[in-house]
Structures are given as C-alpha cells and as structure tokens.
Amino acid sequence: MHRARMAISEQIRQRIGGQEGAVAAALMTGDRSGIFEATNKIMRASNLYHIISISGLHMGMLAGFVYAAMRYVVIGVQATGHGLGLPAHKIAALLAMLAAAIYLWLSGGGVATERAFVMVAVMLGAILADRRAISLRTVALAATIILVYSPEALTSPGFQMSFAATIALILVHNPWSRVSPRLPIWLRPAVMLLTTSLVAGLATSPIAAAHFNQMAHYGLLANLLVVPVMGMLVMPAGVTAALLAPFGLAGPALWVMGQGTAWMLHVAGFIAGLGGAVTPIILPPGPVVPLMGFGAVLAVLCWRPGGGLRRSPLLLAGFSAGAAMLAIAATLWLNTGRPLLLIAPQGEAAGLMTPQGRAMSKPAGGSFTVRTWLREDGDPATQQLSAERPGWSGDKGQRHADLPGGWQVWHFTGKGAGAKAAMACQPGRIVIATERTGLTKSAQNCLLFDLYTLRYSGAVAIDFDESGPRIRTVAEAHRSPG
Structure with missing residues (x-):
C-alpha cells in the first residue's frame, strides 16, 4: 500500500512538475517530501499551510463533490423513468463515504486525515439515518469517536482548530440560511465564501497563534483567493484524475489540478511578500488555551439565538462564566513573561x-x-x-x-x-x-x-x-x- 501511494505521488509530481506538482501530490497522497522549505515558509506566512495538510477542508470538498455529482447522476437516471424509488441522497451519501474512505487510504491515514474522515463519515451517516447532518450533535459525536480512539488528539492544534472552525461554521449556518434568500442569487456564493472564511479564521486564529507563535494578517484575503479554486478546480480535478488514471486518461485532469496549485503558490508568494504579513506572537502560559476552549464552549452552549440570554438565569450565569474565562485567558496572554x-x-x-x-x-x-x-x-x-x-x-x-x-x-x-x-x-x-x-x-x-x-x-x-x-x-x- 505504501509503495502504491509513493508511486502515485511520484507520477503526479512528474506529470505536473515543479512545486505545483509537489503540492498536488501532497494534496492527493499526503506525501510532502517534494515540497521545498521555502514553499512551506510562504504558505505559513500567508495562512495557507492548512491546505497542504490533508484535513477537513480536503475531505469535505472531496466528499461534497462526490455527493453532489452522484446525486445528480441518480436524478438523471430517474429522469429517464428508471429507479424512481431509489433515495438519491442516500445513495450519494454512501458513495461519498466510500470515496472518503479511499481518500483516507490514499493519503496515508495521518491523524488529521483520520479525524477529517470521522467527521465526514458521521455527517454522511446522519444523512443515511435521516438525521440532520449539520448540527452540534454531529460534531459532538465525531469528537467523541476521535477522543475514544485517540485521547491525546485533544491537545493537538489540528484537533482544536478543525473543531473550532466546524463549530463556528455550524453556528452561522442558521443565520446564513435566513439571510441568504434576501441576497441576489449571483451574490450569494461570494458572500458565503467571505462569511465562512471570516468566521473560520476568527475561530482558529487564537489557537494557531498560541501553537505556532505567529499571526498571519492577510490570511483572510489569501483564503478568499485560494479556497474557491481548491473547491472548484483542484479537488474535482483530483477526483477525475483518479477515476481516469486506470485508462491512461488522467493527463488533462492533472493539468487542471496543476493550474490550481500554481495559482495557490502564486497567491501565497504575493501575500507573504506584503509588508507586515506576519506578526510574531509570544508563547502563552499553559492555562490560556484550556481557558479559551472551555470559555468558548460555555458561551456557545449558553447562548440561544433569537432568545438571547433572557430565558434563564442559569444560561446567563454560564455565558458570564465563559466570557470571564475568555477575559482571563486574554489577560494572562497579554501579561505573560519569558524567562530571563x-x-x-x-x-x-x-x-x-x-x-x-x-x-x-x-x-x-x-x-x-x-x-x-x-x-x-x-x-x-x-x-x-x-x-x-x-x-x-x-x-x-x-x-x-x-x-x-x-x-x-x-x-x-x-x-x-x-x-x-x-x-x-x-x-x-x-x-x-x-x-x-x-x-x-x-x-x-x-x-x-x-x-x-x-x-x-x-x-x-x-x-x-x-x-x-x-x-x-x-x-x-x-x-x-x-
């Protein structure tokens, strides 16, 4: 299996070439050996390094693409008068889960990839069980499975950042569903991308700063320019290339994928070269990250959209406690000192x-x-x-x-x-x-x-x-x- 992955990775690097091919190979197989340190540096400075590491973004894009494509295929078949009783959304969810499992194997099954697969599998399983896929309960179930399987993941930046981003995006899902119908249809994708990038960035930036000791100031701009290309070109082209590779027809799809990764590297270099792109951040004291985590969770659980905090004194107390924890974390961080x-x-x-x-x-x-x-x-x-x-x-x-x-x-x-x-x-x-x-x-x-x-x-x-x-x-x- 490892030899097969490395052979696929080498073929992708050779067919696309340059650092574009190395990044494409990393996205498909998790093999980052061909990526130069200079490339890693500009990706970190532009807050795009998360794209190189196979995580929830890639797994979600791949599963979402396969789910949508298969659903259209089943609906197309039903339009011909065949299979009218088939549940298109469940068939698509099952095939998307299979594709995600194959991607898990192809990428080498790293910890971040396993975590992303569990999250995607739980959401697709919710569709199969006629439950809501996008809910905090789904996220809680995925987190429980991961922590039972790998308890030490709790302290890793990947776990903290991926769940922070996911929870933040779920929290804005309902408000977005109410606001989006009022927007012109041509404007919705751009506003949704801006909203999701901003929300995910705000949720993960403090955690990233605490673990990696730097803040990328133009990360929102970089992600706005790159993430759509990832979703519309790179990942669909990767899936298409994988399907066509056994027939020797993967060339055009790999070319499209290479154009997408070239754009990503171009944006990363441009953003990293801007003045003040990165600010170093002092290492926070040990209690800061736990206080941020518990404080944010309490605030989220005790806030009720629409009802505010007026419904229950207990909710008000919980929200106040969460806000106090966040304030204490900020105070400790701002007043931290380093050894003489x-x-x-x-x-x-x-x-x-x-x-x-x-x-x-x-x-x-x-x-x-x-x-x-x-x-x-x-x-x-x-x-x-x-x-x-x-x-x-x-x-x-x-x-x-x-x-x-x-x-x-x-x-x-x-x-x-x-x-x-x-x-x-x-x-x-x-x-x-x-x-x-x-x-x-x-x-x-x-x-x-x-x-x-x-x-x-x-x-x-x-x-x-x-x-x-x-x-x-x-x-x-x-x-x-x-």
Whole structure:
C-alpha cells in the first residue's frame, strides 16, 4: 500500500512538475517530501499551510463533490423513468463515504486525515439515518469517536482548530440560511465564501497563534483567493484524475489540478511578500488555551439565538462564566513573561532577555533550540542578529553577562571549556560549560551547569526574585504532575 501511494505521488509530481506538482501530490497522497522549505515558509506566512495538510477542508470538498455529482447522476437516471424509488441522497451519501474512505487510504491515514474522515463519515451517516447532518450533535459525536480512539488528539492544534472552525461554521449556518434568500442569487456564493472564511479564521486564529507563535494578517484575503479554486478546480480535478488514471486518461485532469496549485503558490508568494504579513506572537502560559476552549464552549452552549440570554438565569450565569474565562485567558496572554536566562540542553547556547530582545551568547550552535526560544519569545530575529544585541561580553569561547542582584553568568564553549568553567566557579555566578568540569558537589561555589549536570537536568530556565535565582529544568517539568 505504501509503495502504491509513493508511486502515485511520484507520477503526479512528474506529470505536473515543479512545486505545483509537489503540492498536488501532497494534496492527493499526503506525501510532502517534494515540497521545498521555502514553499512551506510562504504558505505559513500567508495562512495557507492548512491546505497542504490533508484535513477537513480536503475531505469535505472531496466528499461534497462526490455527493453532489452522484446525486445528480441518480436524478438523471430517474429522469429517464428508471429507479424512481431509489433515495438519491442516500445513495450519494454512501458513495461519498466510500470515496472518503479511499481518500483516507490514499493519503496515508495521518491523524488529521483520520479525524477529517470521522467527521465526514458521521455527517454522511446522519444523512443515511435521516438525521440532520449539520448540527452540534454531529460534531459532538465525531469528537467523541476521535477522543475514544485517540485521547491525546485533544491537545493537538489540528484537533482544536478543525473543531473550532466546524463549530463556528455550524453556528452561522442558521443565520446564513435566513439571510441568504434576501441576497441576489449571483451574490450569494461570494458572500458565503467571505462569511465562512471570516468566521473560520476568527475561530482558529487564537489557537494557531498560541501553537505556532505567529499571526498571519492577510490570511483572510489569501483564503478568499485560494479556497474557491481548491473547491472548484483542484479537488474535482483530483477526483477525475483518479477515476481516469486506470485508462491512461488522467493527463488533462492533472493539468487542471496543476493550474490550481500554481495559482495557490502564486497567491501565497504575493501575500507573504506584503509588508507586515506576519506578526510574531509570544508563547502563552499553559492555562490560556484550556481557558479559551472551555470559555468558548460555555458561551456557545449558553447562548440561544433569537432568545438571547433572557430565558434563564442559569444560561446567563454560564455565558458570564465563559466570557470571564475568555477575559482571563486574554489577560494572562497579554501579561505573560519569558524567562530571563535560557540554557540549551547540552550547554551549547545561552540566551539572556534584554530590553532589545533575547541576546544569544554566540551567533551559532544549538540552532534548533535557539530558533524555538526566539519563536516562543515572539521574536523574528535570527540567532546571528540576536547575538549582536548588547548584553554579552568576552571572547568567543568565554562569554559573560551581568544579571540582577549582582549575579553574573559565564558561558564557556570549545576545547578546554570544562577547565575554564571550574576556575570561574565562584559565588554569585551561574557557570555554563559544554564539557565536564570534574567538580564535585561540595566543591561547587557557583550555580554550575556543565555537560554532566545538563545531561540529568535537560534545558534550564532561570528567573530572579528577591531571594535570588529561581531555576526550572526540563527534568523537573516532566516529573511534575502538572
């Protein structure tokens, strides 16, 4: 099965070519190996990266296309006088579910794709059972199935964002159904696209900012330009290509698909190149995302369209509690702080927070760790730029900086770092070394973080208060029940 998927992916890349083919292969098979990092970067900056990851958008578009097409086919057959008693909507729902299952296999069955399939299957199953497909109960059932199967999905950004968007869209479905008949028929698709993109974007933006530490400001514009092309060209062409491939006739459909992905990349590059397209966001404290989630759910459950909050004091209390949780989450996020000093897990890098931002002790080394620190600081600087900020002094392998309360931090790297660190270990100093110092616990007159100590502690965060340094380590965080 894996070899078949990879062969299909390779054929799509070759037939379409370039990054357009790589993106098309990712959309059909989930294989993103051909996508360059530069392409990923502009997709993230334009808030279009969710399109590359096979999720509810793709599964919904594919199932919706197959459902509509099959329903028209059955109605067409019935127009000839045959099969008049057949339930067209149920037959279409069953075939759409089969197509979604095939797509699940073809895409490799990732967690996000499995989640999307469950949601689509529950909605199509509601049609088969003569129940409402678009309702909060359907979403609740899909979420229950996913969490029973994979409880850890609750903390993943994909789960949170997909269900936030789905719930928000369901909440606006009834108001839209009342407003849309009053609009000119030619205007309805554009207004519906604008409304759904805006609602889904508002619902998912805080979650995306919390997990990915950035806010794409022009994501609404990018999605308005790309999502219609995805729904009208790319996914239908992909389904058509899959049906025609056994007969060797997939070429024209793949060409159409390639034009759609080329448009998506063009829009992504244009949006990412706009000034101020992305704003870095500081990492929120741990309680923020749960407070946002519970607060939003309470507010949604306690609000009754048309009746407002006047029907029940209990509903008013629930809505007020939800609003309070959202306000607390916003307050915590806006007032969050980052550690004063960060030490990499092998001592290869140290970062000191200054008024200009985090200053790194050296321009290279521990690049992945440093990128994570800067991203979670909400800092767009590179390690090279952050190392040029004032704060550290000294030679390349022997850097030092002043800390509150008269303390100092010394960072030793390179050959002989352990011996130099042992000599520098004095009271009032935090000493970091990429080698073992050989100092016993009783001989340490400083806060020492050499290679031996860091192997047990992992990365270290240090803040200061009236009593002196407050130290937090990765090992302590893992042992903590929180």
